[in-house]
Amino acid sequence: xxxxxxxxxxxxxxxxxxxxxxxAGLTNDEFIRSATTGFDQYQESVEPWTLERGExxxxxxxEGIRELAHAxxxxxxxxxxxxxxxxxxxxxxxxxxxxxxLALLTxxxxxxxxxxxxxxxxxNVQGGGDMGALPNKLPGFQDVENDELRSKFELAWxxxxxxxxxxxxxQMFDAMEQGDLRSLYVIGENPAxxxxxxxRVRDLLRGLDSLIVQDLYLTKTAELADVVLPAAASWAEAxxxxxxxxxxxxxxxxxxxxxxxxxxxxxxxxxxxxRLGTDLGEPSAEEIWNELRKLSPMHAGMSYAxxxxxxxxxxxxxxxxxxxxxxxxxxxxANPPEGPLAPFVPVEHVAPVDELTEEYPIRLTTGRxxxxxxxxxxxxxxxxPKRLGGTIDLDPHDVRNLGVEAGEVVRVISRxxxxxxxxxxxxxxxxxxxxxxxxxxxxxxxxxxxxxxWDPRSGTAEFKASAIxxxxxxx
Amino acid sequence: MSGLEFILDGxxxxxxxxxxxxxxxxxxxxETPTLCYLEHTSAPNVCRVCVVEVExxxxxxxxCSRLLEEGMVVSSDSSRVRHARKLVFEMLASSVDLSLVxxxxxxxxxxxxxxxxxxxxxxxxxxxxxSMRPGHHERPDGLxxxxxxxxxxxxxxxxxxxxxxxxxxxxxxxxxxxxxQNTFAISVAGRGFEARISxxxxxxxxxxxxxxxxxCIAVCPTGALIPxxxxxxxxxxxxxxxxxxxxxxxxxxxxxxxxxxxxxxDGAIVRVDSPLDxxxxxxxxxxxxxxxxxxxxxxxxxxxx
Numbered sequence: 028x029x030x031x032x033x034x035x036x037x038x039x040x041x042x043x044x045x046x047x048x049x050x051a052g053l054t055n056d057e058f059i060r061s062a063t064t065g066f067d068q069y070q071e072s073v074e075p076w077t078l079e080r081g082e083x084x085x086x087x088x089x090e091g092i093r094e095l096a097h098a099x100x101x102x103x104x105x106x107x108x109x110x111x112x113x114x115x116x117x118x119x120x121x122x123x124x125x126x127x128x129l130a131l132l133t134x135x136x137x138x139x140x141x142x143x144x145x146x147x148x149x150x151n152v153q154g155g156g157d158m159g160a161l162p163n164k165l166p167g168f169q170d171v172e173n174d175e176l177r178s179k180f181e182l183a184w185x186x187x188x189x190x191x192x193x194x195x196x197x198q199m200f201d202a203m204e205q206g207d208l209r210s211l212y213v214i215g216e217n218p219a220x221x222x223x224x225x226x227r228v229r230d231l232l233r234g235l236d237s238l239i240v241q242d243l244y245l246t247k248t249a250e251l252a253d254v255v256l257p258a259a260a261s262w263a264e265a266x267x268x269x270x271x272x273x274x275x276x277x278x279x280x281x282x283x284x285x286x287x288x289x290x291x292x293x294x295x296x297x298x299x300x301x302r303l304g305t306d307l308g309e310p311s312a313e314e315i316w317n318e319l320r321k322l323s324p325m326h327a328g329m330s331y332a333x334x335x336x337x338x339x340x341x342x343x344x345x346x347x348x349x350x351x352x353x354x355x356x357x358x359x360x361a362n363p364p365e366g367p368l369a370p371f372v373p374v375e376h377v378a379p380v381d382e383l384t385e386e387y388p389i390r391l392t393t394g395r396x397x398x399x400x401x402x403x404x405x406x407x408x409x410x411x412p413k414r415l416g417g418t419i420d421l422d423p424h425d426v427r428n429l430g431v432e433a434g435e436v437v438r439v440i441s442r443x444x445x446x447x448x449x450x451x452x453x454x455x456x457x458x459x460x461x462x463x464x465x466x467x468x469x470x471x472x473x474x475x476x477x478x479x480x481w482d483p484r485s486g487t488a489e490f491k492a493s494a495i496x497x498x499x500x501x502x
Numbered sequence: 503m504s505g506l507e508f509i510l511d512g513x514x515x516x517x518x519x520x521x522x523x524x525x526x527x528x529x530x531x532x533e534t535p536t537l538c539y540l541e542h543t544s545a546p547n548v549c550r551v552c553v554v555e556v557e558x559x560x561x562x563x564x565x566c567s568r569l570l571e572e573g574m575v576v577s578s579d580s581s582r583v584r585h586a587r588k589l590v591f592e593m594l595a596s597s598v599d600l601s602l603v604x605x606x607x608x609x610x611x612x613x614x615x616x617x618x619x620x621x622x623x624x625x626x627x628x629x630x631x632x633s634m635r636p637g638h639h640e641r642p643d644g645l646x647x648x649x650x651x652x653x654x655x656x657x658x659x660x661x662x663x664x665x666x667x668x669x670x671x672x673x674x675x676x677x678x679x680x681x682x683q684n685t686f687a688i689s690v691a692g693r694g695f696e697a698r699i700s701x702x703x704x705x706x707x708x709x710x711x712x713x714x715x716x717x718c719i720a721v722c723p724t725g726a727l728i729p730x731x732x733x734x735x736x737x738x739x740x741x742x743x744x745x746x747x748x749x750x751x752x753x754x755x756x757x758x759x760x761x762x763x764x765x766x767x768d769g770a771i772v773r774v775d776s777p778l779d780x781x782x783x784x785x786x787x788x789x790x791x792x793x794x795x796x797x798x799x800x801x802x803x804x805x806x807x
Contacts, residue, residue: 147757260798262754271759282749282764283799398789408797410659412708
C-alpha cells in the first residue's frame, strides 16, 4: 500500500489512523491500561479526525486511511519506520509523537519485530549522539545539566564543564545573527551548502570572527574558513567505531594511508588541545574508547575484543557478559512495567510554515537520490552511471501547464531566493508537488530556496516543505 | 534438531536432520567442489560439479540440494564421482573461460586433472557468440568446441560484464531479483547454448533498471561480473594478489551499518566486498557502499568534484 500523502500532513494522517483504530475497537486495551498514561486526552484529541477529515487534509483517500489503520492494528508485529520526511518539519517532534501514539494504541513497541524505527541517514549520526555530540547530553546520553552526572566527567577529565545546555545548530545560527556566537569549529560537516536558507547561512559564516573547518576536502564551508585542518577519512584511513541505526556499535579500521598532512580526527583534537595548553597525550582509538566505557554505563560492556568477536554490539551493554539489547522498551511489557509509563502525547496538525499561495503555488520537497550522498563531497568523486544531476522534478501536468519541456532550464523561485535548474519529468509526483535533490549544490544550489523555520525541540529546519513557483525563462 | 545417521565413504556419520548433503558432508570433514553454490543463498542447483553417489539412486545426485536421509549410503570420492566432476569441469571449461574461479575451485580442477582440450580444440575466442544476440542460433562448424567467448561489456566506470566467463548459474539473476535486491534488471534470455544473461531487450546497463548495487558481483563464482577497478588492473597486468590485504570496516554512507571488506593494493582500494555471512546485510550493498570509495586514499585531494 502506498499513500500519496500531501507534504506536511503527517499528524493529520496519524490522528485519523488513531481515531479509526479506537473507533473500530482495535486498540490493545491491556497494554494501554498497564503501560501508558494519558489515553483519555489522546482519544479526545483525535475524535475530530474522522476518515473524511483525514482525507480532506492529507489527500489520502478515506478508504486508504481505514485500510492502513486496520492493517497496522491487526498485524502480529508492525514497525513504524521513518526518515527525514517526518523530522525535517517545523513540527518534526510532534510528527514523531503522533507516530508514537499509534504504537502505544496497538502495543507495537518493545516487542521482537514491533517498534518505532527512526532510520539514520549517516553511518554514525547515532554514534555522534552516543558520544555526546548533542547540546544537552554528555556521552551515553547523560544530561549536561545533571550536576551529579556532569561532575563524574569533570572528575575524570580534571576540568570544569559548562553547567548549561549548549545550542543546537539552528540556535547557533540565530546566535551568530545576534552576535553571541563569534567562533565556530566545524568537523566533517558542510553547512554552507547543507543548511536551509543557504544565503543567510553563508553570510553568517563569513561574518564570524573565526571559522575553523576540519574536513576531508576543501568544501564550500572550508573555503570560508580562517583555518582548515585536513582530516583522514574515519572509515578507511583511521581506526575507531561507528554506531548504526539499530544502536549497533561496530569497528571501523584503517585500510589505506591518508594523503600527506591529513590526520585522524583524534590526532588533530589532541594536537589542538596541546596548543591550548592541555596534554591529552596521543591516545589510540581503543584507549579513547575504553575511557568512554568507564564514563558511559550503556557502553561499559563493549570491549574492542568483543566488538571484534561478536560483529558489533547493541547498546545498552552494561557489562562484559551483557549481550546487549536487540530492541528497546521491552520493560513496558513487564508486569507491572518497569520504570515510568509511556505517555500519550496529543498533537495537532499545523500546516507547513511556508504557505502555498497563488504566487507560490507548488510544494517543493527536497531529498536524496540512491546513488548520491548529502552535498556530494564523497559521492561526487564516483563516476556514477545513474547520476541525474541537479534538476527540478515535476509532474507531467505541471510541466505541460508551464509550457516547458523535459531538460529545459527554468527559474525556481521561493520567498527566500531563486535558482535555475533543468526540468526532469517524474510521473511519481503529483500536480503541485516538486522534488529537488540537494546533492549537486554546484549545479543547483537548492538550499537557497529552503526555509529555515525550525522545530523548537529538535532544532531541525523544515527542508521538506517550501513553497515555490516555477517560471519559464524568457517567457 | 535430531541427528541422522548415514554412511559416508564407508564410515558411520551423523548430521542434523534437514541438512543438505553438502552440509552433512562438511559437518563430517568432507569438502565438496562447487561452482554455482554459495552457503548463504538458495542453491541454484545447476552446475553439477558437486555430484555424489547415493546407493539406490541411478543418477548421481547434487550434494548442494539433496537432503540427507536416515541410513543413506553416500560416496563422495568414488571413481564414478571423480569421473563425473572431471567431465563437468572439462565441458564447462571448454566453452567458458574459467580463469577467474576461486582458488578452491582451481585446486579441485587440478585434483581431478581437468583438461578442457581433451576432446578437441578449445575455446574459439572469435566464435559466433561474439556477435550473437541472446537466443540467436548459428550452426556450429563442427571443427571446434562452441564457446561463449565474446567481448566484455564495458558500459560504465563501475563494473564489467564479461560473459565469456559466464556459466549461467543464475546467482546474479537471483541476487538482482528475489534473493536480495528485488530490482529484476537482468534475466536469462534465449534457450539452450544460446541462453545469455541479459537486460531487457539487451539495452545498456545504465539505461536498464539496474541500480548498480553490484550484489550480482558478490555472488558471481567465475569473475564474469567484476568491478571495473579489478577488470582494468587485470587487463593491464597490474592485479597482484600477493600485494593485497583485506580490511574489514563499516560503510561511510547511510545508517544501516553494512560491513565492508576493502581489498587494498599498493595503498589504494581496488575492490569492495561485504561479508556474505554478516547478519547486518548478508553481503549486500548499494552503489555507494560498493563503488563510492574513490574519495579516500593517499592521492592528493583538495576540492570535492
